[in-house]
Amino acid sequence: GAGVSQSPRYKVAKRGQDVALRCDPISGHVSLFWYQQALGQGPEFLTYFQNEAQLDKSGLPSDRFFAERPEGSVSTLKIQRTQQEDSAVYLCASSPTRITNNEQFFGPGTRLTVL
Amino acid sequence: ELKVEQNPLFLSMQEGKNYTIYCNYSTTSDRLYWYRQDPGKSLESLFVLLSNGAVKQEGRLMASLDTKARLSTLHITAAVHDLSATYFCAVDKNAGGTSYGKLTFGQGTILTVHP
Numbered sequence: 001g002a003g004v005s006q007s008p009r010y011k012v013a014k015r016g017q018d019v020a021l022r023c024d025p026i027s028g029h030v031s032l033f034w035y036q037q038a039l040g041q042g043p044e045f046l047t048y049f050q051n052e053a054q055l056d057k058s059g060l061p062s063d064r065f066f067a068e069r070p071e072g073s074v075s076t077l078k079i080q081r082t083q084q085e086d087s088a089v090y091l092c093a094s095s096p097t098r099i100t101n102n103e104q105f106f107g108p109g110t111r112l113t114v115l
Numbered sequence: 116e117l118k119v120e121q122n123p124l125f126l127s128m129q130e131g132k133n134y135t136i137y138c139n140y141s142t143t144s145d146r147l148y149w150y151r152q153d154p155g156k157s158l159e160s161l162f163v164l165l166s167n168g169a170v171k172q173e174g175r176l177m178a179s180l181d182t183k184a185r186l187s188t189l190h191i192t193a194a195v196h197d198l199s200a201t202y203f204c205a206v207d208k209n210a211g212g213t214s215y216g217k218l219t220f221g222q223g224t225i226l227t228v229h230p
Contacts, residue, residue: 031215040223041223043220050215055215056217097218
């Protein structure tokens with residue numbers, strides 16, 4: 001049984017580069033979340049999808065951050081013109097339904113380092 | 116704005132001892148989650164607490180929720196080395212009052228169990 005998978009697991013980018021981070025949720029999961037976890041901190045919410053609809057993007061730190069889930073399954077988080085402060089682990093989580101009594105299942109994360 | 120605070124942030128325990136981690140949150144919610152994170156790994160769901168007075172136990176860990184006091188506790192009984200990890204509580208509450216799984220995490224408690 002596959003869990004949530006993310007790729008790449010590690011990404012090193014030069015400042016100013018664009019990056020794309022992929023999330024494959026558990027098959028059939030309706031809800032998908034992206035979180036950002038800085039070193040030594042708890043994860044912070046970035047954005048939420050219900051199927052293909054992005055219903056909440058209030059946590060995206062700037063307009064350089066963009067997320068999509070065009071077919072309601074795989075999601076991509078894109079960061080344009082990366083900055084050093086974008087260095088963090090980006091976690092994806094999925095949940096079976098939009099009813100929130102189901103816990104979220106987290107992927108292994110993508111560790112982004114911006115030089 | 117929802118704030119979630121854990122204490123202590125660092126906990127060094129001897130094997131065999133008992134201790135409690137506290138999680139306070141600032142606004143009404145009846146959905147609280149506990150996660151475990153090992154170094155360099157993603158988050159593993161431990162407990163989902165969905166109502167006032169909820170108590171769940173798994174092995175040496177027991178979690179409870181008091182929604183009136185806006186407090187959850189994670190109690191560790193007879194600690195063993197394998198419990199060494201970072202523990203996060205997370206509250207599910209959207210600013211508009213509806214809930215769909217948007218989690219606000221505490222800062223995490225780094226637990227070290229030594230002989």
